[in-house]
């Protein structure tokens with residue numbers, strides 16, 4: 001009996017935290033605890049924050065070890081874990097992952113058991129990228145989260161990409177250009193491009209210009225479902241194929257194949273889900289997120305091999321890069 005409540009309670013706490021932590025982050029409470037121990041009155045400052053509720057919310061985050069109360073001094077302290085909910089990097093991840101839009105979607109996750117729908121299709125809403133194109137503030141939050149995710153595995157991806165023989169590399173669906181910027185710094189003699197939808201390209205341009213790399217990286221607006229520019233000798237796509245169902249993936253990969261000459265390299269950077277491989281539990285979390293929001297999936301090596309062989313590529317190898325993997329293929 002008690003196990004039932006313990007498990008249900010643990011899950012309920014997680015759901016409560018998903019709502020409470022983003023608000024505490026918005027008020028910079030974790031950042032201010034890291035600066036120095038504070039009373040709730042100091043944390044609330046002169047704002048409209050209710051001190052009694054702040055104290056009780058802090059007791060909730062204390063359950064997860066994210067803050068600590070000293071009953072003698074009546075001061076709240078940070079812990080080693082507080083950094084996970086403080087600062088810009090954490091903020092970029094939390095703001096998207098726990099936005100109202102994302103959270104509401106996940107309420108219907110279990111109902112997907114009976115169909116191939118996304119949570120948005122299930123509740124009669126627009127597909128995610130259509131919705132984001134019409135809500136550019138949220139699209140910016142999405143891109144900021146993608147940038148933060150890229151930073152987690154960026155170094156491993158840059159080192160894992162075998163760019164031998166590649167001189168002009170196109171990042172299809174390259175978002176705000178974070179991965180390409182890292183590569184352009186690492187390989188100053190190579191040229192790069194980012195292909196993105198028109199709604200995003202201005203964010204990409206701003207990011208590239210702020211790094212002073214506009215000479216090395218060109219941006220091209222367009223849709224990978226229509227065509228992909230032919231003026232590059234290799235293509236990479238990070239977290240693109242996992243966004244789409246098989247038929248859409250075949251269209252994207254066929255367009256990649258048309259854009260390359262035989263021998264051209266293709267790099268797909270996604271989580272390859274194999275039991276026993278590294279980061280399996282994180283890859284399962286990503287896989288379910290893809291199911292919920294896009295009706296798609298994280299794929300096995302075999303599934304990548306099949307998609308590639310059906311679209312004119314020879315599968316070469318999979319290289320691990322943190323919680324992502326690099327699937328390398330050659331145009332035939």
Ligand SMILES: C[S@@+](CC[C@H](N)C(=O)[O-])C[C@H]1O[C@@H](n2cnc3c(N)ncnc32)[C@H](O)[C@@H]1O
Pocket residue numbers: 129146147150172173174175176195196197200222223224225237238239240243
């Ligand atoms: C999951 S994000 C990945 C972004 C980036 N590659 C990264 O890893 O941070 C998917 C990207 O695909 C882009 N995208 C969506 N539809 C597209 C299309 N039809 N053509 C090109 N890019 C598209 C989105 O704008 C978004 O930036």
